[in-house]
Amino acid sequence: MEIAYSLSIALQSYLPLVIATIVTLLAVRSFLTRPHKPNASGPATSAGKATGSSSCECSCSCNGTSVSSVYLNGGIAGPAEKVMLMADVSKVVAERQSGASMMEQLVPEITSHALSYLDYPSLCRLSMTNSLMRKAANDDNAWKALYHKDYTLEQDSITPVNGWKAYYAATRAIMTVNTEFFNIIRDRSLPAMSRFWLKSDYVKCVHASGEVFSGFNAVIHSWQLAFNWEQGVEFHVRDVRARVLTDMAWVTMKTYVDMDNGAFNMTNVFEFHHGRWYLVHHHSSVMLADGDVEQQIVHG
Numbered sequence: 001m002e003i004a005y006s007l008s009i010a011l012q013s014y015l016p017l018v019i020a021t022i023v024t025l026l027a028v029r030s031f032l033t034r035p036h037k038p039n040a041s042g043p044a045t046s047a048g049k050a051t052g053s054s055s056c057e058c059s060c061s062c063n064g065t066s067v068s069s070v071y072l073n074g075g076i077a078g079p080a081e082k083v084m085l086m087a088d089v090s091k092v093v094a095e096r097q098s099g100a101s102m103m104e105q106l107v108p109e110i111t112s113h114a115l116s117y118l119d120y121p122s123l124c125r126l127s128m129t130n131s132l133m134r135k136a137a138n139d140d141n142a143w144k145a146l147y148h149k150d151y152t153l154e155q156d157s158i159t160p161v162n163g164w165k166a167y168y169a170a171t172r173a174i175m176t177v178n179t180e181f182f183n184i185i186r187d188r189s190l191p192a193m194s195r196f197w198l199k200s201d202y203v204k205c206v207h208a209s210g211e212v213f214s215g216f217n218a219v220i221h222s223w224q225l226a227f228n229w230e231q232g233v234e235f236h237v238r239d240v241r242a243r244v245l246t247d248m249a250w251v252t253m254k255t256y257v258d259m260d261n262g263a264f265n266m267t268n269v270f271e272f273h274h275g276r277w278y279l280v281h282h283h284s285s286v287m288l289a290d291g292d293v294e295q296q297i298v299h300g
Helices: 002-033 067-072 079-098 108-115 120-126 131-137 140-150 163-187 190-196 216-229 290-299
Strands: 204-206 212-214 236-244 248-256 263-273 276-286
Touching (some): 108 131, 108 140, 163 236, 163 248, 163 263
Parallel strands (some): 204 276
Antiparallel strands (some): 236 248
């Protein structure tokens, strides 16, 4: 039973790579099977040319003169030559249709569903294979599905201004910045915390103690006191939710110093200035247990 479970977990972890490989192979097959134009400046050297005793697959007369050469030389083709010419055109059309990519023949809904199994790096690598895969990998529905899978379903009804791919990238960036905030707290680096906040008089910080600090200098001083009083804290962050606008973003999360004790609700608000995100508001409050909530409601 444990072996079967381990195999299922392993297959799920490799599923995005397998799908990306299959789609890439289909793209390569499509490129190789497409008919190429013969070199107009020289004689044809393709396998379709009759050599020796091999059968001739081109539209030509028995003496080796092609039907198209009749028109090129100013001649007039007879009924037989016209039939052969029409057959030649039909053959070219059929070859081009058979050389079409299987991805091109799929309906958009199936393509989007197949691409939804890919993760962020795989979808980006797929877009760099060729123009067809780039078009498929840039599909807005595929990036919307990826966003919902990696982040949240809460924003299903919104329509990002620059599309879901750009919105996914912006969300990924703000998540990285938010993670850096907790790395600074763990390292107790006051210089890094000073660079992290926007130098403005309207920034605010509300610590878990309930104290409110307003203005850049007061906020940084509060972190200096916190770093002097406490050792480096390793937060476990859960239930992260982000909303990104053009020049503003906010992130809500639950954090734990210990998974059994020390739970906090946190909110970070960022503003975009000079090509980067700055923290302008931090709020931390102790997460009340169920019994504490009932007691607070009664006393309220």
